[in-house]
Amino acid sequence: MGLPGMLWIFAGGADTAVLLACLALAAATMLFVFWVHYEPADFARLRSRLDELMDRRDTIYDNLRDLKFEHRAGKYAPKDYEEMKAAMENEAALVLSELDQESAREVARNPGTPRKRAPAGGGEA
Structure with missing residues (x-):
């Protein structure tokens, strides 16, 4: 049984598994967007x-x-x-x-x- 099947069993259903996947994707997106800090000096040159x-x-x-x-x-x-x-x-x-x-x-x-x-x-x- 792969990871998706284990998530299904662990989470208790498809709705919860989809919710967890969406939350993980949202967290990864937020981390990517707010983790990178651009400085104006990087582009000035x-x-x-x-x-x-x-x-x-x-x-x-x-x-x-x-x-x-x-x-x-x-x-x-x-x-x-x-x-x-x-x-x-x-x-x-x-x-x-x-x-x-x-x-x-x-x-x-x-x-x-x-x-x-x-x-x-x-x-x-």
């Missing part, structure tokens, strides 16, 4: 400064697109729209400048590596 700048650039472009949509919908007065648009465009220019500088540094660090150009606006290449 995976994101480069270049990745952060590209994400920031994409976010600014998304915000500009949303601002334009909301202005067309009448949510903002023309003066407010122009002020917010100018501020976002200035921020985008700074980010693009930083992105160019960081790209140049990356190329200088790895001169033999071909550069993959990141698409503007977060689209796929």
